[in-house]
Amino acid sequence: xxxxxxxxxxxxxxxxxxxxxxxxxxxxxxxxxxxxxxxxxxxxxxxxxxxxxxxxxxxxxxxxxxxxxxxxxxxxxxxxxxxxxxxxxxxxxxxxxxxxxxxxxxxxxxxxxxxxxxxxxxxxxxxxxxxxxxxxxxxxxxxxxxxxxxxxxxxxxxxxxxxxxxxxxxxxxxxxxxxxxxxxxxxxxxxxxxxxxxxxxxxxxxxxxxxxxxxxxxxxxxxxxxxxxxxxxxxxxxxxxxxxxxxxxxxxxxxxxxxxxxxxxxxxxxxxxxxxxxxxxxxxxxxxxxxxxxxxxxxxxxxxxxxxxxxxxxxxxxxxxxxxxxxxxxxxxxxxxxxxxxxxxxxxxxxxxxxxxxxxxxxxxxxxxxxxxxxxxxxxxxxxxxxxxxxxxxxxxxxxxxxxxxxxxxxxxxxxxxxxxxxxxxxxxxxxxxxxxxxxxxxxxxxxxxxxxxxxxxxxxxxxxxxxxxxxxxxxxxxxxxxxxxxxxxxxxxxxxxxxxxxxxxxxxxxxxxxxxxxxxxxxxxxxxxxxxxxxxxxxxxxxxxxxxxxxxxxxxxxxxxxxxxxxxxxxxxxxxxxxxxxxxxxxxxxxxxxxxxxxxxxxxxxxxxxxxxxxxxxxxxxxxxxxxxxxxxxxxxxxxxxxxxxxxxxxxxxxxxxxxxxxxxxxxxxxxxxxxxxxxxxxxxxxxxxxxxxxxx
Amino acid sequence: xxxxxxxxxxxxxxxxxxxxxxxxxxxxxxxxxxxxxxxxxxxxxxxxxxxxxxxxxxxxxxxxxxxxxxxxxxxxxxxxxxxxxxxxxxxxxxxxxxxxxxxxxxxxxxxxxxx
Numbered sequence: 001x002x003x004x005x006x007x008x009x010x011x012x013x014x015x016x017x018x019x020x021x022x023x024x025x026x027x028x029x030x031x032x033x034x035x036x037x038x039x040x041x042x043x044x045x046x047x048x049x050x051x052x053x054x055x056x057x058x059x060x061x062x063x064x065x066x067x068x069x070x071x072x073x074x075x076x077x078x079x080x081x082x083x084x085x086x087x088x089x090x091x092x093x094x095x096x097x098x099x100x101x102x103x104x105x106x107x108x109x110x111x112x113x114x115x116x117x118x119x120x121x122x123x124x125x126x127x128x129x130x131x132x133x134x135x136x137x138x139x140x141x142x143x144x145x146x147x148x149x150x151x152x153x154x155x156x157x158x159x160x161x162x163x164x165x166x167x168x169x170x171x172x173x174x175x176x177x178x179x180x181x182x183x184x185x186x187x188x189x190x191x192x193x194x195x196x197x198x199x200x201x202x203x204x205x206x207x208x209x210x211x212x213x214x215x216x217x218x219x220x221x222x223x224x225x226x227x228x229x230x231x232x233x234x235x236x237x238x239x240x241x242x243x244x245x246x247x248x249x250x251x252x253x254x255x256x257x258x259x260x261x262x263x264x265x266x267x268x269x270x271x272x273x274x275x276x277x278x279x280x281x282x283x284x285x286x287x288x289x290x291x292x293x294x295x296x297x298x299x300x301x302x303x304x305x306x307x308x309x310x311x312x313x314x315x316x317x318x319x320x321x322x323x324x325x326x327x328x329x330x331x332x333x334x335x336x337x338x339x340x341x342x343x344x345x346x347x348x349x350x351x352x353x354x355x356x357x358x359x360x361x362x363x364x365x366x367x368x369x370x371x372x373x374x375x376x377x378x379x380x381x382x383x384x385x386x387x388x389x390x391x392x393x394x395x396x397x398x399x400x401x402x403x404x405x406x407x408x409x410x411x412x413x414x415x416x417x418x419x420x421x422x423x424x425x426x427x428x429x430x431x432x433x434x435x436x437x438x439x440x441x442x443x444x445x446x447x448x449x450x451x452x453x454x455x456x457x458x459x460x461x462x463x464x465x466x467x468x469x470x471x472x473x474x475x476x477x478x479x480x481x482x483x484x485x486x487x488x489x490x491x492x493x494x495x496x497x498x499x500x501x502x503x504x505x506x507x508x509x510x511x512x513x514x515x516x517x518x519x520x521x522x523x524x525x526x527x528x529x530x531x532x533x534x535x536x537x538x539x540x541x542x543x544x545x546x547x548x549x550x551x552x553x554x555x556x557x558x559x560x561x562x563x564x565x566x567x568x569x570x571x572x573x574x575x576x577x578x579x580x581x582x583x584x585x586x587x588x589x590x591x592x593x594x595x596x597x598x599x600x601x602x603x604x605x606x607x608x609x610x611x612x613x614x615x616x617x618x619x620x621x622x623x624x625x626x627x628x629x630x631x632x633x634x635x636x637x638x639x640x641x642x643x644x645x646x647x648x649x650x651x652x653x654x655x656x657x658x659x660x661x662x663x664x665x666x667x668x669x670x671x672x673x674x675x676x677x678x679x680x681x682x683x684x685x686x687x688x689x690x691x692x693x694x695x696x697x698x
Numbered sequence: 699x700x701x702x703x704x705x706x707x708x709x710x711x712x713x714x715x716x717x718x719x720x721x722x723x724x725x726x727x728x729x730x731x732x733x734x735x736x737x738x739x740x741x742x743x744x745x746x747x748x749x750x751x752x753x754x755x756x757x758x759x760x761x762x763x764x765x766x767x768x769x770x771x772x773x774x775x776x777x778x779x780x781x782x783x784x785x786x787x788x789x790x791x792x793x794x795x796x797x798x799x800x801x802x803x804x805x806x807x808x809x810x811x812x813x
Binding site for chain 1 (some may be wrong): 728742743745746749751752769770771774
């Protein structure tokens with residue numbers, strides 16, 4: 001059984017076998033390509049077609065209804081191959097046909113065309129590839145790479161797309177590849193093209209195709225457009241995946257095996273690689289096994305990412321299924337092994353135990369206890385600041401090679417004992433509490449006492465003949481009420497989270513004298529409190545307004561209110577520093593409205609601090625029910641910065657109403673946080689003082 | 699270079715002349731021309747004729763008309779034009795000159811062959 005096609009040649013209808021049809025079609029296509037699409041060329045082909053019809057007619061008999069491939073072969077032999085015909089085609093009339101480049105048959109030069117048949121988007125890269133005889137992938141990757149360099153390639157691509165013509169005819173396609181434009185090459189090319197079309201379309205239905213030509217063109221364009229967008233995304237994502245994968249794998253290898261890789265900047269001297277770190281905690285064999293497993297666990301998804309990226313870009317075929325299954329099994333196995341091994345290692349550090357010693361500092365009478373420490377270098381300071389409270393070991397400049405050093409955490413507490421004490425807590429982890437206790441005993445905390453001067457080594461030491469047991473040490477300086485203590489500059493980075501009445505943070509505590517009171521540690525010579533009533537203005541709402549006499553930027557007040565930042569201003573030719581006030585509104589014990597100014601200052605000693613307090617100046621003004629407050633207090637330049645602060649407390653009798661202007665927002669943060677409110681709630685509202693505190697008026 | 703190729707080249711050169719000669723006697727359609735040319739072994743494959751006819755026609759040497767046929771679709775009958783006849787006479791002269799030239803060369807070569 002054979003499939004036949006009905007064809008019409010020169011007005012005569014033939015049934016023709018499909019294979020014969022293809023052969024005939026290829027022959028005519030090849031002729032058309034040679035003679036071109038001019039009137040003359042078409043006429044020649046039409047004449048030859050007419051002859052074919054004439055020759056075909058006697059082949060059809062009552063017994064044989066359809067044209068076979070043998071018939072066609074016979075006829076084509078009579079007519080001659082396109083090459084034979086071309087060879088005899090005289091050049092006598094070339095003057096008349098000079099415009100038709102296709103007749104010359106001699107051109108071998110290459111021309112740049114867009115290869116629309118092998119295109120990804122517009123065929124620019126495949127055309128360039130054909131022109132230079134290089135894999136178009138090179139150009140594609142180049143274009144994508146340049147896309148990340150400011151998108152230059154996008155513009156270039158679009159220009160090339162517009163400027164370079166597409167290779168549409170066989171001659172152009174040959175020219176694009178630099179092959180000779182001769183009839184046999186054209187025929188070969190046509191045949192290839194025809195085979196392509198044949199495999200793509202099962203039914204060569206010509207009439208419908210011609211009718212819907214325009215619609216098809218449109219659909220084809222949309223198809224190309226959508227395919228183009230998709231392909232662009234495909235390349236972008238592919239390239240992104242590959243880049244990400246490469247970056248991640250470099251990062252992982254670096255972090256696991258190379259020192260100083262993960263952290264940039266000055267700190268990295270203190271970081272060993274994960275490998276070094278593990279060597280100090282567990283056995284090298286287990287450490288390496290864990291690292292290897294971790295590497296597999298992290299690397300396999302990255303390999304998958306890169307593979308996916310490559311697949312998106314190149315779209316190769318691979319026996320994916322088995323690779324994926326094998327790698328997945330390895331991956332799951334690695335996770336399982338890692339978990340088992342890690343858990344086993346963690347067992348060794350299950351228990352925590354500590355030794356607590358209290359050492360009385362007998363020789364210190366009621367004088368000042370000076371706390372100092374050996375000078376640390378800049379790197380050590382940074383480490384102390386960042387890793388205080390941690391259980392990490394640190395490389396220290398004076399560390400012996402057979403020692404670990406860890407950070408001592410310093411705290412200050414009140415004691416009921418008559419003399420100051422040092423409480424030293426040493427901790428370690430082990431398989432059980434007994435083992436942990438043994439490890440803790442090995443910790444050496446070093447301090448010296450010379451009269452009232454205590455010099456504390458910020459680093460505790462422990463022999464490294466055993467691995468690091470997550471040691472931890474805390475030194476608590478216990479002071480009886482009334483004991484004074486002074487922290488010198490070297491302790492700046494050792495103090496952390498020491499509770500004090502003045503709510504100073506640790507760096508502000510150094511270079512100052514403190515005294516232990518019943519309420520806790522307090523800055524020596526700190527507070528003076530001036531309370532003044534304001535004039536009675538009848539039963540009206542007190543109106544709190546901010547008076548900006550010095551033209552201070554409202555935003556700056558937020559910074560100044562942190563007590564870590566002073567500004568300066570000129571007043572009557574004299575230079576002052578200023579700081580932002582804290583506003584508080586509290587209950588008054590009397591029937592009057594009072595303004596209380598609480599001044600605070602540090603100093604080398606209480607006499608100096610008192611002196612600084614006296615130099616703090618502040619102004620406010622009453623105008624009937626309006627109280628105008630300065631946003632800042634000031635002190636003369638020669639007082640220097642000694643943590644001067646000013647709290648303005650407006651004390652109201654019960655049922656007194658008060659309005660707080662919105663300008664106070666930067667100055668009421670402490671009041672708000674003390675009352676669990678946010679600053680925005682106080683401002684622009686009227687409040688009434690009740691026995692439970694301020695209540696908002698609706 | 700083989701002799702077949704040389705012969706083909708020679709035939710190719712005079713094919714146009716032959717077409718004009720045949721059409722000068724009587725109008726003909728392509729198949730008639732082919733028959734005559736095949737008998738006189740001027741062409742091997744038929745296809746070669748068609749481009750020549752079209753180009754001669756476009757050059758104004760030939761004209762054609764459609765004639766009904768009893769056996770199928772209408773046929774294209776070619777006839778020689780006045781320009782064609784003039785061209786033919788020029789070719790006739792050229793041919794005679796060519797024959798003379800070739801003959802004289804052949805004669806002199808046959809009389810005085812090189813050792």
